Amino acid sequence: MYMFLQLKDLASQKLITVPEEGMTFGREGGDAQVQVADMGVSKRHAEVFCEAGAWFLKDLGSSNGTMLANERIGDATEILPGDVFQLSKRKFEVLKVVEDDAGDEGDEQQ
Numbered sequence: 662m663y664m665f666l667q668l669k670d671l672a673s674q675k676l677i678t679v680p681e682e683g684m685t686f687g688r689e690g691g692d693a694q695v696q697v698a699d700m701g702v703s704k705r706h707a708e709v710f711c712e713a714g715a716w717f718l719k720d721l722g723s724s725n726g727t728m729l730a731n732e733r734i735g736d737a738t739e740i741l742p743g744d745v746f747q748l749s750k751r752k753f754e755v756l757k758v759v760e761d762d763a764g765d766e767g768d769e770q771q
Contacts, residue, residue: 666709666716667756670697671745677753683710685721686748701725701749709740716740716758725749 666679677684677695687693691704703723710717717737720727727734728747740746744755 663761664711664714665759665761666711667759668709669754669756671752671754672697676756678759679709679711679716681711683708686753697748697751699749699751702751706748707746710737712737716755718746723748 664681668677668679669675670677684695685693685705685708686695686697686702687704687706688700688702689696689698693705701724703721703725705721706723707721707727708719710719716739718727718729718734718740719737720733720735725748729738729740729744740755742755742757746753746755
């Protein structure tokens with residue numbers, strides 16, 4: 662089974678799908694996979710990733726920090742649907758975890 666995490670950029674309303682291996686977030690012009698136009702965001706600011714079935718947010722040594730529920734985090738911190746995290750002024754909402762059972766019929770009615 663493969664898992665994805667759906668996030669919403671609250672400024673642009675754009676949906677972001679994060680694969681299990683994770684994605685980096687940073688300022689435009691850097692090498693982060695999700696780039697935002699905010700000079701308060703570091704080029705490699707934070708990372709969202711999955712480990713042992715749980716999703717985590719980790720600050721990557723950014724200048725202004727990464728906020729989760731209005732508290733600055735450092736080490737990897739678990740995130741759940743409904744959580745909002747912030748990089749400088751940019752906010753992202755955790756929407757849901759999507760599990761992809763490719764090839765598994767499951768309990769679907771035909």
